[in-house]
Amino acid sequence: MRAVTIRESGGPDVLEWSEVPEPAVAGDEVLIEVAAAGVNRADVQQRKGFYPPPPGAPEYPGLECSGTVAAVGVDVTGWSVGDRVCALLPGGGYAERVAVDARSVLPVPDGVSLVDAAGLPEVACTVWSNVGMVARLSAGEVLLVHGGGSGIGTFAVQFARAIGAVPYATARAAKHDTLRELGVEAAFDYTATDFVDEIMSATDGHGADVILDHMGAGYLPRNVQALARNGRLAVIGFQG
Ligand SMILES: NC(=O)c1ccc[n+]([C@@H]2O[C@H](COP(=O)([O-])OP(=O)(O)OC[C@H]3O[C@@H](n4cnc5c(N)ncnc54)[C@H](OP(=O)(O)O)[C@@H]3O)[C@@H](O)[C@H]2O)c1
Incomplete structure (x- = not known):
């Protein structure tokens, strides 16, 4: 062969x-x-x-x-x-x-x-193992996904909607329409706004029950500020 x-x-x-x-x-x-x-x-x-x-x-x-x-x-x-x-x-x-x-x-x-299915396993297994198995996102909870327009992000948004959770995402403005089609409640342009302010305002001060971050360590302190009480932060290691 x-x-x-x-x-x-x-x-x-x-x-x-x-x-x-x-x-x-x-x-x-x-x-x-x-x-x-x-x-x-x-x-x-x-x-x-x-x-x-x-x-x-x-x-x-x-x-x-x-x-x-x-x-x-x-x-x-x-x-x-x-x-x-x-x-x-x-x-x-x-x-x-x-x-x-x-x-x-x-x-x-x-x-x-x-052809579409060939692109499923990597993102599906990565999102499910982090957001589902480790962070235990459940119906009714708020998920914030950084890099919502990424392969990981687009799957995480659809996964959250499918289980009845409420997804938000950070992404450049050009990707917001697509993210809304995929199911985000709202998308935040990380180049123009502060995601902590945005998620707190969008959830009436509740914050994110789960944050999925694959941006490296840069967002760590801000992520903690964006979490709800008993919130969970899932960080996927960055590969340069
Ligand atoms: N893909 C997989 O199956 C897989 C599996 C295991 C691990 N991973 C890891 O997961 C990470 C993402 O992989 P990927 O393939 O999904 O990425 P990708 O499709 O290449 O997308 C990367 C995204 O990062 C966004 N971004 C860059 N800087 C940002 C910032 N400061 N704040 C918010 N968003 C930002 C970009 O969006 P904008 O255009 O909006 O800036 C872009 O959508 C990597 O570390 C990779 O190693 C991926």
């Missing part, structure tokens, strides 16, 4: 469409016939030579993909050949086929194309 491989560290021109070995499928894995792969900053970092794949992962990039199940390991239950899926990967998604731990595979919802 073929995969997008990295000839040497560098710009996009170092990517090549190469023959690579067919992946072996372990007992706890499924083999996915890849339809599409997401492009993440980490893939770009890998191409530049700053993000070595973890031990055991293919040398070529690809941290998420979508496709159809082509084979199922002997110990796997719950997946069948032909299922439409997307998956979070340690690498190797830029290929015609990839073998992945069955626990990292998600069904593609009806009405979602395989």
